[in-house]
Amino acid sequence: MKILVCISHVPDTTAKINFTPDNKSFDTNGVSFVINPYDEFGLTRAVWLQEKLGATVTVVNVGTAVTEPTLRKALAIGANDAIRVDAEPTDAFFVAKQIAHLVKENGYDLVIAGRESIDYNGSQVPGMLAALLNWPFVNACVGLELDGNTATAIREIDGGKEKSQFALPAVIAGQKGLVEEKDLRIPNMRGIMQARTKPLQVVAPIDAAKSTEAVYYEKPAPKGACKMIDPDNVEELVQLLHNEAKVI
């Protein structure tokens, strides 16, 4: 069984977000990058399948050379090998087409991605990839069991959960629940050493048109001062919420 885990390279969750003075791009100065947290749950689930079923786990990123430390970290966590498609990932359609091409070339049984990248919060790539391959697609996946060729997945729906069954190959966009927080692996020394010699293949992108383009970046307006209310006078808060904020 061959599993492909899609890894998006995103700013650390504590990063302060700034844009360049011309408002034309995201300012990466001083920002440290990590494996997208949603992808970490998927990667760990894949490594479990590797350990249990002898599956091979390949990680893929569409990105420039700056993303290699992120891929090495994924290798240190336990992936067998990595592929980087050498291109700026500025458009989801473009990214999905790159990964779909790899899947067709290399033949995977299961693709695990994340629910969304925490930078652009697109929730686009995994579904597009599935559609390009015409494979079953489960978004916001919080549980996955495999029995031979049959997958049983649980996904989050508005206000609850849905359990469904389908045949592999398939694309899963996962999150916490695929594994729990405590199951996430911090790479140890041995993992880090091994990762250095695991294959990381760089491939050229295929031609694909960009369907959208980011043209302007802006931060939200700063909040005004917080109005403090005496804890013994909660009635004042109720009045403010009614008269001033007009939310109740």
Add this chain to the structure above:
Amino acid sequence: MSILAYIETWEGKFKKTSFEAAAFASKLAAEMGVEAHAVVLNAQDDPSVLGQYGISKVFSAGDAGDFNNYVWSNTLVNVAKESGAKGLIISGTFGGKMILPLAAVAFDAGLVTNISDFPSSVSPLIVRRSAFSSKGFVDYEVKTERFVLSIIPNGIGLPEAKEAAAEVQTVAAVKDGVAEVKVLDVDRVKGKIPLPEAEMVVSAGRGLKDASNWNLIEDLAEALGASTACSKPVSDMGWRPHSEHVGQTGIAINPNLYIAIGISGAIQHLAGVSASKKIVVINTDNEAPFFKAADYGIVGDAFEVVPKLTEAIRKFKADN
């Protein structure tokens, strides 16, 4: 030519987010000088009511069966192609996100998700979306002829309903050639508004000390008619279900009112809630970072303040 809104239903009923999609579609259609249409699958509600939000024609498929995102997407796109639609509008609910990217591929259209504002320009089409977990906005230009846009639930608001009825045309669901997915079980809390769609949210963190204290939170939420949420450690410890976890790695919400009780206001928490229109913070620590992101604050002990607030809300509701 038209703009086509996707109308999501739950147990046959239209969701509020579907009306938001309909209203967005009709406003955009008016701007572009085309008609606004809608597609609905498995509706029990009367589709003609969508006229209230400016939809002139509804295509209704009653035979779609259990949810299968390809059937849904293909039916939507089939209508779009046959009726000459230019764009699709879909609300970014969990259900919406299951079909959005599929529809973009099948419709061969540029996709912009997470839209937080009405487009600033329709030619070229430029739309503002929320990004960086509410820490920024990005304006996208759509390069393709056709487009699919997804709007944030509870994001742009709903105009007042007009008195108008839409024409309804029955269509067949498109089931050919799709990957088979068998729905085994749906487990959903009845009568609760899903978090992303909630107009008011009462949320609590580790300051509440124990799962058994959540009756305080539920009472306040009930008095307000709000949904409940929690910080990440609270769901990690199993005090509350994961589906209530808000923040950067949980659900992103933008209700009209967010009340944060015993939550410190870590950057990852704020990332998922700072788009809320008004924020109230209740915390014993006057230095808690959350106060910097709040509109109203009370420095006090949740165990004393919250019951009093619940009482005051109940009294207010009874008097008004």
